[in-house]
Amino acid sequence: MKAGIAREALDGERRVAATPETVKQMVGLGLGVDVQSGAGLAAGHSDDDYRLAGAAVVGSLDLGSLDVYCHVRPMDPTTAGALRRGAVTVGLGSPSSELPTVRALAVGGITAFALELVPRISRAQSMDALTSQALVAGYRCVLEAAMRLPRFFPLYMTAAGTIPPARVLVLGAGVAGLQAIGTAKRLGARVSANDIRPASADEVASMGGTFIKLDLETAEASGGYARELSADRGALQRALLAPHVAQADVLITTAAVPSRKAPLLVSREMVQGMRPGSVVVDLAAESGGNVEGCIPGQDISIPTGDGQGAVTLVGMKDVASAMPADASRLYAKNVANLLALMTTDGVVSPDFDDEVVAGTCLTHDGAVRHGPTAEALTALAGESAPFGNIHPGTEGVR
């Protein structure tokens, strides 16, 4: 069988779905691999690196001839429509926002695996791209903050005086938040954090942060994810967080609720209550933002309430793509590991009795197998049940 690795089409996307290391892994599985020329350049891999690893480098992929298509960003409907019936795809699918592509995949009889759907169980950790890319994002957002902060992160005791450590507050202590806590600690900051999941207090402590306990009940849904707070609970959370936000030199927000707009944790007034020169980095900017007024990909200067200066509000965008080498190294391993799970003697043959395979599958044999996406498509079409053949094990929250 032949697998194809595309050069990502989206402007600014610098990651690649296979590295020379994972091409070797795929060749070892018995697959032939075509890599589009230039696909790995931004991630540090030349065409020759891929040739040495055993791939054929081609000017453009012949989509109709591929058995497997690996990608980073969700495909567009045209690409999905050009694949042959029965082809397997592996990559990020953004099923909730890319419904036209999902429809094209289903109509075209493609067996598509969306890495966002990988079940969060120990056995699937090596295929979990949400986790690997969140790790990159959590690290990166601390560096973005540090570069904008007009002071040090660490404590310095010098002959010219003592400089206290910066105070970093992290809201949302999932994968990205924990990585942000660890990175800020390594830079020497004093770090505190809050999350609404009950397990988060111990997780924050394990990364060296101080957990801020609010007088607010915890909110956990299935699969270890957070549950959305009601409007009045959300307002209470903001009120309880306000004094902690005011004390922070750096605020990093990473809070998310699956299939929902990001929760609003910080109002403009709270930002205005911070000291001049403080920095706020909103990692959730692209999914609606945790901080009022943030714009993905932009820095905004917000005057402080005392009229003495301003706070820099950074809306993060395409974060993992900003570190394409290591983001690709991890992502490509996620892709290759999922392929390895489904490949025997050079033949990719998904076993839908395997919960990782079944859970990750978005479309197969004309059906949308991810329940929430099938429902969204049905609602969009206004039809009774065009994609109603839903696998019972795929009714996940994402």
Ligand SMILES: NC(=O)c1ccc[n+]([C@@H]2O[C@H](COP(=O)([O-])OP(=O)(O)OC[C@H]3O[C@@H](n4cnc5c(N)ncnc54)[C@H](O)[C@@H]3O)[C@@H](O)[C@H]2O)c1
């Ligand atoms: N293979 C595995 O077992 C595995 C892998 C990765 C993550 N996980 C677990 O999955 C869960 C979700 O991780 P994630 O990083 O994908 O989460 P996520 O990106 O969905 O959300 C980020 C964080 O925001 C928090 N949050 C949501 N609303 C909030 C609010 N109002 N205030 C404060 N915080 C809020 C969430 O609790 C979460 O910790 C965690 O429990 C994590 O440990 C398990």
